[in-house]
Amino acid sequence: MLEQLEQGRRVGRNLRSGLKRRRRHVAPMQVYDSLPMGLRKWLASDCLPWSPVSAQKIWNRAGGARNPAAALTRLNEIEQAMLRRDARVWSGKS
Structure with missing residues (x-):
């Protein structure tokens, strides 16, 4: 039965990775809940899937x-740069 599931949906493909696992020291939602309100609002409407920890580092x-406005401007700049870089990857241009 497991073979049928694996053939149909490729179950567990991430579990077979040889990469070293990273342990989280704090629950991700606990980190998110501790963020300033302005940063949480920005994360809720951003284009990319940011981790709360990386967004907090940039914010700080x-x-x-x-100056929350300056921090949000910096986050937007970084996100736009990442989106431009990603667009080049998918378009095949360097």
Whole structure:
């Protein structure tokens, strides 16, 4: 039966990876809930799947506690750069 499932849906393909697993020290939703409201709103409407930890790092480096607007601008700049880079990958242009 398992072979039938694997043939139809390729069940468990990520579980066979040889890559080292990373353990989370904190629950992801707990990290998300601890983010400032402005950053949470931005994450809820962003285009890419950001991790709360990476968004928090950028927010802190951009001075989000002192100037939330500047931090959100920096997050938007980074996201737009990533989207442009991704578009080049899929279009075949370098």
